[in-house]
Amino acid sequence: MARTMKSEAKAAGGPDTPGGPRRTGTRGETAPGPLRRALATHWYAWTMIAPVVIVVAVIIGYPLGRGVWLSLTNADESNVERTIGANTIEATYEFVGLDNYTAILTDTVFWSRLGWTVLWTVACVSITFTIGLTLANMLNRKLRGRALYRVLLILPWGIPAFVSVFAWRLLFNERNGLLNNVLNGGGIDSIAWLGDPTWAKVSVIAVNVWLGVPFMLVATLGALQSIPGELYEAAEMDGAGPWQRFRNITMPGIRAVSSTVILLSTIWTFNMFPVIYLLTRGGPGDSSEILVTYAFRLAFLNSPRDFASSAAWGVLILLLLVAFAVGYRRVLRKQGEVW
Structure with missing residues (x-):
């Protein structure tokens, strides 16, 4: 009897046979795929994040795509679409492929700006991290007035960057600045802080470090406070200095946080436009100009304004940062860090 029923099922091409039809729901519908199941199960979460995803895609995606397109054209002030009175002049720029990138990469200007940008970034990030970690170690101990010290050290973070830069510009004033007045009072000649190429570079690094220390301080202090105190007590009992x-305890304990803040600080510093532009405007000459300020100069200060070359510089900056982030991530993975 059982053998007869099984043979009938096979003859009918039932679900028990390899060649039978696909399993269906109660009404004969095909079972949903993984994407449909995820949407059906977590529809509320997808609904909540959809507006944010759309806004971010429009705000970031459209300018990025537009910039990449312009970098492949010869767009400048004379051939883009513009309106004069009631008349609109149509755009006449043309697609030129990778000509802009070839011109940039074969020009010594790009490589000189890149060298100073890398030096500026490495100097700022390394000094900022060292000072921030040192201050975090000091504030992680029990001392009187610790809360006041924390507020004072975080204060530069609460002041808008352009206000801080203008204040530092007054301090660096060659004739009436506070720094030169102090030097003159000690019998030392005034320094052309913003007028000498070397001192201008030192000045912009000092201001950016002053602005970046609070972020490093807060991040590393939080990481230090997450390290169990029993580890230090056991190490001290074992005779560790x-x-x-x-x-052996502090650095491994903060490695996950420090690796992240170093990456973020590197990206921010590499593109730190306000400090350079507001303090020195890339001068004297072009000695303190980094990649992003030069791209700004091409698009808004030069005549005629070269939008295509500026966009190409921007795309190259993005590619450099992406390459650094990918390489940095691989190094962390080799060291066993999860990121």
Whole structure:
């Protein structure tokens, strides 16, 4: 009897046979795929994040796509669409492919700007991280007035960057600045802080470090407070000195946080337009100009304004940062860090 029923099922091409029809729902519908199941299960979450995703895609995606397109054209002030009175002049720029990138990469201007940008970024990030970690270690201990010190050290973070830069510009004033007045009072000649190429670079690094220390301080202080105190007590009982405790407990304990803040600080510093532009405007001459300020100069200060070359510089900056982030991530993975 059972053998007869099984043979009838096979003859009918039922679900028990390899060649039978696909399993269906109660009404004969095909079972939903993984994407449909995820949408059906988490529809509320998708609905909540959809507006944010759309806004971010429009705000970031459209300008990025527009910039990439312009970098492949010869668009400048004379051939883009513009309106004069009631008349609209149509755009006449043309597609030129990779000509802009070839011109940039074969020009010594790009490589000189890139060299200074890398030096500026490495100097700012390394000094900022060192000072921030040092201050975080000091504030992680029990001392009187610790809350006041924390507020004072975080204060530069609460002041708008352009206000801080203008204040520092007054301090660096060659004739009436506070710094030169102090030097003159000690019998030392005034320094052309913003008029000498070397001192201008030192000045912009100092201002950017002053602005970046609070971020490093807050991040590393939070990481330090997450390290169990029992580890330090056990190491001290075993005879480990301060440097050994710092190297074997503190640094491994904050590695996950420090690797992230170093990456973020590198990206921000590489594109730190306000400090350079508001303090020195890339001068004297072009000695303190980084990649992003030069791209701005091409698009808005030069005559005629070269939108295509500026967009190409922007795309190259993006590619450099993406390459750095990918390489940095691979290094962390080799070291066993999850990121």
